[in-house]
Amino acid sequence: MQVFLVGGAVRDELLGLAVKDRDWVVVGSSPKEMSALGFAPVGKDFPVFLHPKTHEEFALARTERKSAPGYHGFTFHASPDVTLEEDLARRDLTINAMAQSESGTLIDPFGGANDLKAKVFRHVSPAFQEDPVRVLRLARFAARFADFTLAKETLELAKNMVQAQEIEALVPERVWSEVAKGLMEPTPSRLFEVLMDCGAFAVLCPQLIALQSEPLHKEVFFQSLNAAASASSALDIRFALCFYPYQTRALSASEAQSLCDALKAPSHCKDLALLLLQLSQALLPIQTLNAKETLQWIESLDGLRRPARLKQALAACSIAAHCAAHEKLSGSLSAFSKAFDHMLNVDTKQLSALALQKGLQGTAVGEFLHQSRLAALEHFLTTDAQDQGERPRI
Numbered sequence: 001m002q003v004f005l006v007g008g009a010v011r012d013e014l015l016g017l018a019v020k021d022r023d024w025v026v027v028g029s030s031p032k033e034m035s036a037l038g039f040a041p042v043g044k045d046f047p048v049f050l051h052p053k054t055h056e057e058f059a060l061a062r063t064e065r066k067s068a069p070g071y072h073g074f075t076f077h078a079s080p081d082v083t084l085e086e087d088l089a090r091r092d093l094t095i096n097a098m099a100q101s102e103s104g105t106l107i108d109p110f111g112g113a114n115d116l117k118a119k120v121f122r123h124v125s126p127a128f129q130e131d132p133v134r135v136l137r138l139a140r141f142a143a144r145f146a147d148f149t150l151a152k153e154t155l156e157l158a159k160n161m162v163q164a165q166e167i168e169a170l171v172p173e174r175v176w177s178e179v180a181k182g183l184m185e186p187t188p189s190r191l192f193e194v195l196m197d198c199g200a201f202a203v204l205c206p207q208l209i210a211l212q213s214e215p216l217h218k219e220v221f222f223q224s225l226n227a228a229a230s231a232s233s234a235l236d237i238r239f240a241l242c243f244y245p246y247q248t249r250a251l252s253a254s255e256a257q258s259l260c261d262a263l264k265a266p267s268h269c270k271d272l273a274l275l276l277l278q279l280s281q282a283l284l285p286i287q288t289l290n291a292k293e294t295l296q297w298i299e300s301l302d303g304l305r306r307p308a309r310l311k312q313a314l315a316a317c318s319i320a321a322h323c324a325a326h327e328k329l330s331g332s333l334s335a336f337s338k339a340f341d342h343m344l345n346v347d348t349k350q351l352s353a354l355a356l357q358k359g360l361q362g363t364a365v366g367e368f369l370h371q372s373r374l375a376a377l378e379h380f381l382t383t384d385a386q387d388q389g390e391r392p393r394i
Contacts, residue, residue, distance in 0.1 A: 001029040003058070004084055004099040004107065011095050014106075014116055024058045025087050025099065028080045034058070046076040061087040085109045092134045093141070093154075094122045122151040129157045132166040136178035139194035143185035150194065158198035167203045172264040175204060179263065183238045188229050189222030207259045210247040217246040223323040228316070236269045237316045240276040244320035250281060275301065275313040280320070283332045291378040294339050295370070307344055314340070342380045346373055 009022045026034070031047050039049035039058060047060040062078035063086050084099055084107060091097040094112040101107065110124050121138060128134055135158045142148065161167065182191035195201040196212050211218045224241045243256050251259075256277050260270040282297060289297070303310035314337050321329040348369065355368045 001033065002027045002084075002101075004101055006088070006099045007091070007096050010098045010100050010106070011112070011116065013100075014098075014113060022056050024056060025061050025084065026058050027061045027082070027084050027087070029060060030080055031060070034060070047078050062090070063087070064090045089125060090127065091124055092128060092131070092137055094124055097124045119145070119148045120151050121145075121148055121154060123154045123157055126157070128154070129161045129164075129166070132161055132170050133174060133178065134158075135161055135167060135195075135198060135200050136170075136175065136182075139191045139200075140178055140182040140185065142190040142194045143182045143188050146187035146190055150197075155198060158194075158200070162199040162203060167200050172262060176264045179204075180235055180239075183225070184229075184235055186229055188225040188238060192225075193222065204263070205242075205259060207251060207255045208242065208247075210249060214247050220320075220324045221246045224320045227319050227323055231319070233316070233319075234312075236272040237312055237319075239265060239269045240273040240313065240316045241320055243273045243277045244280055244317065244324075245277075245284065246320070246324060251277060253277065272309065272312055272316070275309065276316050276320075279310075279313050280317050280329070283317075283336065284326065284329050289332070289336070291374055291381050294336065294381075295343070295374050295377055297336070298340055298343055299370075303340060304343065307340075310340065311337075339377060339380065343373060343377060346376050 004025050004027065005022060006025045007023050009019045012019050031041065031049075034047070034049045035041065038052035040052070042048050042050055042057075046062050049058045049060075050056070051058060060078040061082040061084060062076050063082055064077070065075045088097040088099060088107075088109060094110045094115045096112070097108075097110045098112040099107040106113065111122075115122050121141060123134075138150070138154070138158060142150070179191070182188060185191070192201060195204065196218075201212060202209050211221055221242075221244075224244065224246075225238060228238045228241055243251060245251070253274065256274055260273060265273070279301065298304060298310075301310055301313075314333060318330065318333050318337075321333060351369055351372050352365065355365045358368070360368055
């Protein structure tokens with residue numbers, strides 16, 4: 001029985017990066033022996049065990065064979081006679097197919113260390129094209145290691161997989177998992193760049209296909225994603241930026257809804273994406289807003305009931321508008337944000353108490369609150385305009 005550190009931990013250690021998770025491969029053992037040593041089995045499709053103390057994953061060395069379309073279509077074989085090199089051969093990229101012995105010796109049968117130095121993503125073997133998830137992983141790694149390039153032959157394999165409709169066999173949940181991880185990498189634009197280069201973008205995000213054929217708009221889209229990453233923005237903001245109207249024809253609400261549903265985006269991401277689309281399309285063509293229109297938009301966007309959500313949409317929209325050099329929209333967003341912040345400072349409880357003192361009931365209370373907010377907003381806009389030496393407007 002031999003134990004080897006494998007995969008990402010070896011790669012990151014060679015790159016001088018902090019190692020977050022350690023995965024191990026066990027050669028020459030069996031499920032019975034692992035259990036006898038106190039390891040807890042967790043794998044369903046193949047033998048994976050948790051260390052009794054560290055709870056790190058230890059997998060028996062295994063091989064795999066393609067048996068059906070899609071990423072589920074594999075037959076695994078694990079036995080004491082499977083070698084370490086056979087186990088490494090089934091992995092996706094050479095930089096992920098290295099191992100380290102317990103004494104610290106590097107085992108690198110496929111040249112992963114050289115590819116790390118050259119900063120190249122290269123597939124281990126033609127078996128790369130048997131698993132469509134690897135296209136998504138390739139794009140995700142590109143988003144993580146922005147200075148790496150794709151080997152020409154690896155890109156060709158990815159294109160072949162798209163043409164063979166392997167991407168269409170992926171379940172939405174797995175697609176979302178990889179897309180979400182890629183969006184949270186340091187350079188999320190490369191996630192979509194790689195997907196566009198191999199043709200998978202058109203399959204996974206057909207509603208956004210116009211971005212691929214409009215280089216200037218695509219570049220602004222990429223800049224927005226990377227700006228959000230630089231600002232350490234949350235996942236929902238990064239995802240929402242995909243829905244800003246960069247291209248000549250903006251998405252319709254139904255198209256945006258369809259894309260969110262197809263990707264199985266969680267509700268908080270979907271809600272913010274749809275809100276950003278609504279917000280940008282509302283403010284983009286508008287030159288000025290008076291107090292009444294401003295309050296109507298705040299209420300229609302559910303800003304008074306869910307202020308944090310609208311603030312996120314404003315932040316995301318501002319990032320995209322700045323990158324797109326939409327100066328008028330940037331100005332409108334800034335003014336709208338200031339007015340919204342002022343609305344949030346209006347003491348609703350005090351106004352409600354005042355309404356009760358006046359003997360108001362039912363819908364009359366709501367109307368009183370609305371008119372009070374409108375008066376406060378008008379006063380704010382007037383005062384702000386005077387400070388700026390301008391007439392009241394947004």
